[in-house]
Amino acid sequence: xxxxxxxxxxxxxxxxxEENFQLLNLLPGNFLxxxxxxxxxxxxxxxxxxxxxxxxxxxxxxLNFGVNTRGKYTNEKGQVFFGNFNISKSYYQNLxxxxxxxxxxxxxxxxxxxxxxxxPAPWDNQKYNLSGGILSSLISDKIHWFLKADYNLENKYRTxxxxxxxxxxxxxxxxxxxxxxxxxxxxxxxxxxxxxxxVSNDITFANNNKNxxxxxxxxxxxxxxxxxxxxxxxxxxxxxxxGLKFHTGYAFNTxxxxxxxxxxxxKHKNITLRNNNVLDESDITNHFARHYPEQLNLLVQVNHxxxxxxxxxxxxxxxxxxxxxxxxxxxGKTYSSNSEDISLNVNYISQKYNENDFELGxxxxxxxxxxxxxxxxxxxxxxNSEIGLVSKKxxxxxxxxxxxxxxxxxxxxPLNSNLINGNATYLDNISENDFAGLTLKSFYQDVVYxxxxxxxxxxxxFKFGSALRVxxxxxxxxxxxxxxxxxxxxxxxxxxxxxxxxxxxxxxSLSVYY
Amino acid sequence: MKKFFLLSLSILLFACEPDNxxxxxxxxxxxxxTYNESYDKKPAGNAQVKLTSSSDGKTYSAQTNExxxxxxxxxxxxxxxxxxRNFTPQEYLDFAGQNVDDNIAFNASLDxxxxxxxxxxxxxxxxVTGRIGNLLIKQVYFAGSDVRLGASFRDQFxxxxxxxxxLVYLDGLYFAQVYGSSSIPSxxxxxxxxxxxxDWSQSLGQxxxxxxxxxxxxxxxxxxxxxxxxxxxxxxxxxxxxxxxAINHKAPLIVNDRNGEPRTYEVPEPxxxxxxxxxxxxxxxxxxxxxxxxxxxxxDIDNPSSxxxxxxxxxxxxxxxxxxxxxxxAYVIFRDNPGEINSWNAIPSPAINSxxxxxxxxxxxxxxxxxxxxxxxxxxxxxxxxxxKRLPDAIDAGEISTxxxxxxxxxxxxxxxxxxDGKAFYQDTNNxxxxxxxxxxxxxxxx
Numbered sequence: 036x037x038x039x040x041x042x043x044x045x046x047x048x049x050x051x052x053e054e055n056f057q058l059l060n061l062l063p064g065n066f067l068x069x070x071x072x073x074x075x076x077x078x079x080x081x082x083x084x085x086x087x088x089x090x091x092x093x094x095x096x097x098l099n100f101g102v103n104t105r106g107k108y109t110n111e112k113g114q115v116f117f118g119n120f121n122i123s124k125s126y127y128q129n130l131x132x133x134x135x136x137x138x139x140x141x142x143x144x145x146x147x148x149x150x151x152x153x154x155p156a157p158w159d160n161q162k163y164n165l166s167g168g169i170l171s172s173l174i175s176d177k178i179h180w181f182l183k184a185d186y187n188l189e190n191k192y193r194t195x196x197x198x199x200x201x202x203x204x205x206x207x208x209x210x211x212x213x214x215x216x217x218x219x220x221x222x223x224x225x226x227x228x229x230x231x232x233x234v235s236n237d238i239t240f241a242n243n244n245k246n247x248x249x250x251x252x253x254x255x256x257x258x259x260x261x262x263x264x265x266x267x268x269x270x271x272x273x274x275x276x277x278g279l280k281f282h283t284g285y286a287f288n289t290x291x292x293x294x295x296x297x298x299x300x301x302k303h304k305n306i307t308l309r310n311n312n313v314l315d316e317s318d319i320t321n322h323f324a325r326h327y328p329e330q331l332n333l334l335v336q337v338n339h340x341x342x343x344x345x346x347x348x349x350x351x352x353x354x355x356x357x358x359x360x361x362x363x364x365x366x367g368k369t370y371s372s373n374s375e376d377i378s379l380n381v382n383y384i385s386q387k388y389n390e391n392d393f394e395l396g397x398x399x400x401x402x403x404x405x406x407x408x409x410x411x412x413x414x415x416x417x418x419n420s421e422i423g424l425v426s427k428k429x430x431x432x433x434x435x436x437x438x439x440x441x442x443x444x445x446x447x448x449p450l451n452s453n454l455i456n457g458n459a460t461y462l463d464n465i466s467e468n469d470f471a472g473l474t475l476k477s478f479y480q481d482v483v484y485x486x487x488x489x490x491x492x493x494x495x496x497f498k499f500g501s502a503l504r505v506x507x508x509x510x511x512x513x514x515x516x517x518x519x520x521x522x523x524x525x526x527x528x529x530x531x532x533x534x535x536x537x538x539x540x541x542x543x544s545l546s547v548y549y
Numbered sequence: 550m551k552k553f554f555l556l557s558l559s560i561l562l563f564a565c566e567p568d569n570x571x572x573x574x575x576x577x578x579x580x581x582x583t584y585n586e587s588y589d590k591k592p593a594g595n596a597q598v599k600l601t602s603s604s605d606g607k608t609y610s611a612q613t614n615e616x617x618x619x620x621x622x623x624x625x626x627x628x629x630x631x632x633x634r635n636f637t638p639q640e641y642l643d644f645a646g647q648n649v650d651d652n653i654a655f656n657a658s659l660d661x662x663x664x665x666x667x668x669x670x671x672x673x674x675x676x677v678t679g680r681i682g683n684l685l686i687k688q689v690y691f692a693g694s695d696v697r698l699g700a701s702f703r704d705q706f707x708x709x710x711x712x713x714x715x716l717v718y719l720d721g722l723y724f725a726q727v728y729g730s731s732s733i734p735s736x737x738x739x740x741x742x743x744x745x746x747x748d749w750s751q752s753l754g755q756x757x758x759x760x761x762x763x764x765x766x767x768x769x770x771x772x773x774x775x776x777x778x779x780x781x782x783x784x785x786x787x788x789x790x791x792x793x794x795a796i797n798h799k800a801p802l803i804v805n806d807r808n809g810e811p812r813t814y815e816v817p818e819p820x821x822x823x824x825x826x827x828x829x830x831x832x833x834x835x836x837x838x839x840x841x842x843x844x845x846x847x848x849d850i851d852n853p854s855s856x857x858x859x860x861x862x863x864x865x866x867x868x869x870x871x872x873x874x875x876x877x878x879a880y881v882i883f884r885d886n887p888g889e890i891n892s893w894n895a896i897p898s899p900a901i902n903s904x905x906x907x908x909x910x911x912x913x914x915x916x917x918x919x920x921x922x923x924x925x926x927x928x929x930x931x932x933x934x935x936x937x938k939r940l941p942d943a944i945d946a947g948e949i950s951t952x953x954x955x956x957x958x959x960x961x962x963x964x965x966x967x968x969x970d971g972k973a974f975y976q977d978t979n980n981x982x983x984x985x986x987x988x989x990x991x992x993x994x995x996x
Contacts, residue, residue: 244696247954248606248931256605263624265604266933309735320736364604365625366665367573409572410624468952471605471932 043070044338044346044384046107047548048439048502048514049391050427051348051382056105058334058350059117063181064214064224065295066107066115066170068286070338075106078546086538087531088522090139090489091482092151094127094158101162113176117183118167124160131155132482134200134255136191136234141404142415142486146274147260147360147370148307148324150236150267153477154252156196162189168210179214181226197240198255198270206232212282222286230278230303235311238270246270248470256474259324259362260370262411262458262483264475268323273311278303292339299332319363328358348382369410376402378421390429398423398445404490412457415483417490418450437504443520445496452491456483485530493525500542511549518542575622578664579671582617582632584655588645592617593655593676596634599982603627603661603733606932625666629935630659631947632674633980653678654978656946660744660937661733679943679979683713684722686880686925687788687975690823690960690991691872692951699821699958700798700814703848705872706825706991707880710788710963712974717783720776721887723861724791725768726872727879727924728898728913729939740899746937749915751899753906763941766881766921767913769865771890772832772858781829781856786972790995793870794848795831795855798822804847812847821958827995831855832870837863844868861890864911873927874955879939881924883916890914918944925981927961930954947982960991 046052052071059065081100089095101123108116133139135149168183189204212226238255240246248254255267284297305326306316313321337349359371378400385393403418427441456462462479465472500518507513521539528534582593594615601608604626611619634655636644641653655676662672687710693702707724711717733745742748742762749767750758757765772791774781783789796802799819806812816822825831831852837860838845849869851857858870872878895912924944929935930951938948951959963975963984976984 244954244956247957249953265602266606266931362573364627365573366667367625368571369573371572407572409574412575469606469608471602471607 043072045386045389045391046071046074047076047390047512048429048504049384050394050425050441050443051384051396052391054350055336056107058336060119060166062224062226062282062284062297062299062334063117063168063170063183063210064179064212064226064284065286065297066117066181067179067214068222068288068293068295070293071107073106073108074548075104075108076546076548077104078102078544080542080544082540082542084538084540086521087533087536088489088494088524088538090142091485092131092133092139092144094138095129095155097125097127099123099125113172115170116167117170119164120166121162121164123162125158125162127158127160129155130158130193132258132478134193134198134202134236134238136189136202136204136236139486141374141402142417142490143372143374143404143406144258145328146305146307146326147258147358147372147406148305148326149258150198150200150238150255150272151258151264151478152198152253152255153474153481154196156193158191159194160189160191162187166208173213177216181210181212181214183210184208185210187232197242197245197253198238199240200236200238202234202236204232204234206230210280214286220287220289222288224282224284224286224297226282228280228282230276230280232274232276234274234276236272237311240270249468251470251474251477254470254474257323258478260360260408260411261406261415262408262413262456262475262479263369264471264478266471269310271311272323273308273313274305275308275316276303276305290340293337295334295336297332297334299330299334301330301332303328322363324363325361326358327360328356330357331355344386346382346384346386348380348384350380350382351378352380353377365410370406370408372404372406374402374404376400378402387429391427392429394425394427394441396425398425401450412455413483414453414455415487416454417452417487419447419490420450421445421447435504435507437507439502439504441498441500441502443498447494447496449491449493452487454483454487454491480530485528488528488530489524492528494522495525496520496522511547513545513547516542516544516546573625573666575624576664576666577620577622577670580611580613580619580621580630580632580674581671582613582619582634582657582674582676585675585677590675593632593634596632596655596676598674599631599633600628600662601631601932603629603935604933623664625664628659628662628664629932630662630672630674631980631982632657632676633946633978633983634676635978652978654980656978656980657942658938658946660746677943677946679946683711683715683717683922684719684783684882685710685712685923685963685975685977686882688960688962688992689872689880689925689927691874691876691878691927692953692955692957692959693874694798694822694958695818695956698816698818699956700802700816701956702871702874703794703802703814703869704798704822704825705793705870706790706828707872708788708790708962709783709882710973710975711783711785712977714785716785718776718779719774719781719783719789720778721884722774723771723883723885723890724773724858725766725771725862725881725883725914725916726865727881727939728767728769728865729879729937731873731877731936733935733937738900742937744937746939747899749896749899752896753901753903754894754896756894764918765915766879766918766924766940766944767896768862768881768916769911769913770867770870771860771862771914771916772870773861774830775856775859784972786969786974787996788973788994789830790825790828790993791830791832791858791870792825792828792855793832793872794850795825795828795852796850797824797826799824802848802850804850806847807844814848823991823993825993826852828852828855829995830858833857834860834867834869838868862895862914864895864913876927876929876950876955877936879924879926879945881916881921881940881944883920883922885920893917923977925949925961925985927981943979945979945981947980947984949981949985949987952987958990960988961985962988962992
């Protein structure tokens with residue numbers, strides 16, 4: 036499919052290779068133009084993060100370990116097979132305010148409707164992912180097609196304390212697309228995808244007598260936005276999520292320069308049913324809420340080979356998310372969220388001995404989040420810029436031993452922020468037995484205020500580590516990787532347990548490429 | 550470059566689309582409060598309007614102006630509404646031109662009021678004043694105590710109080726548990742009222758459909774204090790307890806079960822429960838159960854020194870006086886001429902149609918509200934699981950629940966207004982939301 040004298044991007048033992056493979060896996064038609072070596076990799080990995088500098092609905096500690104196998108293979112007919120298989124197990128400690136299957140990202144829950152209690156507890160989770168596809172020519176090399184399937188199964192359990200949710204997530208994505216060759220260098224891409232997932236959450240109590248409003252730290256409440264908290268309908272729910280994705284793109288492909296430009300539009304419809312035993316799921320009176328997230332994504336990747344062994348890469352990503360909900364009992368839209376993220380990465384790669392010997396990258400990004408809960412009169416928005424540098428160098432220590440230390444430094448600088456809390460007066464005057472009010476007060480104290488402060492004050496994040504090539508032969512290479520790092524605010528905080536909290540992480544893995 | 554510019558422009562347009570359209574926001578809702586026809590439907594100024602959200606228990610309050618109008622800003626949703634206007638004797642004289650000895654209270658309540666952006670923005674409310682009786686239901690201990698550590702539902706009781714200045718005889722006094730819907734369904738059935746309560750006008754055999762839901766209540770169990778007229782006096786300012794079982798519940802209960810085998814109900818934490826061995830009245834159902842060929846509760850034992858109440862009517866399957874520990878209940882006390890109760894109608898639930906009706910169908914005694922001396926509406930402590938009201942506003946326009954729910958050892962008791970010469974007097978405005986408070990532990994005083 037590519038001339039043998041073309042320069043190649045190497046995915047093995049590469050900081051940028053990992054990111055590139057993930058982008059390729061999202062839009063597999065790009066495998067056609069991406070000058071990546073075939074590879075197969077299996078890895079055992081474990082990572083751990085802990086610390087008080089965290090979002091209110093995120094766990095205080097998280098331990099993950101798992102097995103991952105992925106690869107890309109091109110056969111003699113030029114057909115590309117790609118796939119990923121992952122099994123992971125994770126344990127959380129002290130996860131509060133979140134009985135959902137999701138964790139917040141930059142203070143935003145992907146779906147704002149979920150059960151919650153303020154009492155933290157451990158969780159025991161497992162996740163299986165299987166994805167794979169094929170990319171092949173249809174008419175000589177003028178038209179190519181691809182098919183891809185992605186299946187996720189996830190189980191999450193809150194194990195030690197009431198309430199005890201049992202969450203099951205089943206997700207299926209099917210995608211297909213075509214690539215059209217206009218001439219030797221210019222190409223067009225079109226693809227589409229269908230998404231379906233089902234989430235069920237069934238909550239039990241070891242002592243159901245305690246599930247009373249007076250015990251408001253464990254009494255199950257329903258979060259319906261960002262400040263709207265209501266009673267649970269029942270102690271179970273089910274979500275049906277369907278979605279469509281449309282993609283169009285352009286590829287410029289010469290031996291020296293590869294340009295990939297892709298525009299992706301994705302729209303989902305998340306229906307939350309009042310319990311997981313609803314018989315007629317199409318009856319809207321059985322819906323608690325409907326949530327409509329949309330995403331528009333523009334991705335431009337440029338790889339230019341300065342020479343056979345030197346590559347300059349530029350990646351521009353722009354993602355816009357917008358979501359609104361319809362709360363059935365309120366007969367209208369009560370919550371909306373918007374997020375925007377634009378980033379520019381410039382990378383330099385120097386290759387030696389068929390590896391990325393030296394990697395240097397600079398990144399600048401601008402992102403903002405806005406969420407508004409109209410019924411709670413609460414609006415939270417913050418805008419941040421981030422500047423980062425990353426570098427890696429291979430150092431050969433012997434015939435079969437090599438170290439590849441890397442350093443990644445990232446600084447986040449808030450640009451502006453605004454929090455409007457229309458509940459403030461109410462929260463200051465809650466009566467002794469107003470348990471709904473006391474719950475709401477805890478939510479603002481534990482989630483809204485700390486999250487807003489976290490994302491509206493500057494922070495620094497650094498990571499360092501190394502890959503150790505412990506064995507290398509013509510067919511097999513194995514690496515032991517370790518990494519550590521921390522994130523810390525650059526100002527004193529008021530809404531956290533400590534005025535200078537931090538969060539650290541560590542990771543080890545053993546990867547075998549074959 | 551031009552293509553990239555166009556794409557960026559479309560992204561920008563996507564981003565700039567306003568998100569403030571169609572939002573449901575808190576809305577203004579008006580209440581127009583008037584007195585009832587007896588007072589020429591005059592506007593009720595200075596009335597307190599309280600809304601409680603059925604979904605989360607959040608409350609909103611407002612006061613009517615001189616035109617009887619109150620405005621409140623609320624989140625759209627379903628609400629329980631209570632309206633209350635109290636008069637001192639002087640205020641009542643100025644208002645109605647009548648001299649009275651005690652405060653007069655006017656009340657009204659609405660269940661399941663749905664307030665939406667698109668719905669009616671005005672709700673009319675009519676206040677009524679209830680009968681202020683000499684006897685009150687002073688305390689109800691329906692929650693029971695911990696099932697494993699206490700006495701479960703065995704230690705339940707109600708307490709009757711003489712709130713008058715005269716001695717009152719309890720002989721012939723009836724106590725009834727009021728029957729009705731135990732929850733508000735998400736979709737109202739044809740046999741239910743808009744608030745989710747049973748529409749008794751549709752019951753088979755209903756003889757007064759026009760007044761079926763306003764001038765009667767319906768009971769599945771009526772007990773009566775025995776006596777010939779002056780056997781059981783109750784002094785002014787004093788109370789009596791009617792126990793489900795008049796024993797010391799703090800002690801382990803050793804009984805013989807239905808097979809004659811000994812059985813012990815342990816009480817590991819006696820402080821959770823109470824001693825009712827000196828309660829003057831109790832409900833002992835075993836003779837009645839045996840007469841019906843039914844089983845009985847082995848824990849329902851007879852205390853010879855406690856007077857057993859008589860069973861005047863019973864379609865409830867309870868094998869003892871069992872109050873709903875959740876609070877899905879209402880209670881009344883009433884009197885009528887001897888034997889009059891036997892002439893009252895007993896009808897099936899309106900959910901029963903003629904095809905489903907048989908001799909074994911449960912029926913409910915139709916009690917005229919005109920005979921009722923006092924009533925108390927109790928409620929679940931979880932507003933999200935509330936039941937619709939069972940008592941008309943003239944009897945009880947409010948409701949009271951425990952804080953910690955079933956088996957919590959909590960009781961509900963009227964607020965004491967004064968105490969003179971060892972006599973206690975309690976608040977009675979026919980609104981248990983304001984007349985009652987919650988005790989961590991029942992108050993058991995037996996003279």
